[in-house]
Amino acid sequence: MQLRYPLAFTIAACVVCGPVLAQSAMEHHLWQDKRKFDPYSRTAESITGTIRLSGNPDFAIPGSKLAITFGNGKKVGLTSVGASWRQWDETGDKKATAEVFKLSRDPGALRNGNTLCGDPKSDPAQYVVFFERSSSGGPLLLGMAVFGSKDTPHDINSPNLCGTFNYSTD
Template sequence: MMALQHRYPLALAIAASLLSGPVLAQSAIEHHVWQDKRKFEPYSRTAESITGAIRLSGNNQFATPGSKMTITFGNGKKAQLTSVGASWRQWDDVDGKKVTAEVFKVAKDPGTLLNGNTLCGKAAKYLVFHESLSFGASLLGVAVFEGSKEPKDINSPGLCGTFNYSVD
């Protein structure tokens, strides 16, 4: 080994940096589409007829309990959201895969949205954002819960609506 260190110091340095590369990459900060200040067009018919396009105010504090964000619906109504944290569980109602999602508590239900519809039959209490794919399209999925308990996954009590929005 001593002879290699003297003959190939650059090669050993490169090898060491390549071996440490994945460790550095794993420590990168997560970033998800719902954290960006932007508009999302409806992808599902449900989203098209109930919420229309949505705008998110952005929140650069991923999974930080107490961090705030605003959602604005197609008719201009808004809801203030407060993060309660994130999880790696099944959040898509179609695909059984686990995904990262962030759960937000709704300060006040936005009431009537498009076409006389509401997010839930009762007051929406939690919105959960996650990313998914459908026929190759990147989507922002939103699950809505009316229960008083924080949802733990898509099968939690109180699920009352799911919406999908185009990320592209």
């Protein structure tokens, strides 16, 4: 029996076709779903309480909208600035995909009179960044970093980090 195509050609054809035939899943993150997130960290418990996100299927599309409602009922609009793959977790140097949102306004006093960034008039919260982080052996957590800088934050070490919050996803 004589082969029409050499074995090397057949293997090369399979290697070349493999990636073309495979489909990658669309990127989807916790903060895109319409749902509530219960506080996981003490900071989240004492300042924001449970948060609710309105949902936004448009991951990292600048100008797309989302709303956050804090535990005391205050609701604030968020506008996506985009996403990045950088260090966003303050406890390690691992990189994570995060989406940066500009707040429509500072929400003011939240739980127990606490605020996101200090005085909402002189030092307002400007940006929130959502990212997923792992908990020791448990389910993923929703991380939220808040910045008071007028400049868009580019990682956790950006100027005017006001605080970080963690929320349960189960």
